[in-house]
Amino acid sequence: MELEPKERIDAWGADLPEKVRWDCYDLCRGLSWPKGVIDQLEAIGIKDDRLPRRTAWYNFLARMRKADAARRIDRIAQSVAEAQAVADRHGIKAAVFVETLKTLAIDKAMGGDDKAATQLASAAAAIWDRAQREEELRLKNAAQATKDAALALAREKFEAAEKRLERVAEIADAARGGKVDPATVADEIDRILGRKK
């Protein structure tokens, strides 16, 4: 259902190029009639008999406000797509982070600032990249610490084995004289090897 009547072809601004129409709207909407608006329109390059009358100007503003509402809807869709693309490009998996990106982008697009929306999304991606690098560094450090601990444990085990070997050698030297009972020697060796308490 068509709720709004179509624009008249002889309405003021209907024959202007799209970009000029948006320039007129963006630059003049907050200005007072007639001085501010006429000065600004003349600065854009609309002069003399092309300048609007009061009613024609307010009709133009009303039409452009409605078009602006539609433009914002398009911008929201673009911003959401852009934020999602940034998240995908940088491999962002955290759902809250992606949603926050979208939230920022939508809020900026609703404010009419789609450039800022893209910048925010890129900034967020950069922050995410840095967080990722810090996380990688932390994991690397943790892996190094584990490796160091394993090395220290291996050294301890090796030293203990060497000590046991030396002790066994001492017992073997003592047993060579034949004065020590073989059963006592065997018991002593078992104790060193931990096979007997």
Add this chain to the structure above:
Amino acid sequence: MLTAGRKGRDAMDATDRFVIKTALETLRAAGGTGVTKKALLDQIDLAAGAPTTDEQREAAFSLIRDRGWMTYYYEPVWHSQRWTLTERGLTALEGM
């Protein structure tokens, strides 16, 4: 434009319906992320063509909310209320 206290189909003219439809389309575009109330009121103001009063904007906002066409959630990072389109809202929009 809508005013508080006017209810039912008769209360809305073509402009009102256009404004409500634009607001619903905005909510649909924002998807699950939703929009803030301020942004939606701004959008209602723009869609009306001429500047609207606070009362008119609130009336349009209340109409959409009270019919269950939108609902809100608290955004987890800034804890602000964001409004999103409901299933009923989507059905209503498709019927417009």
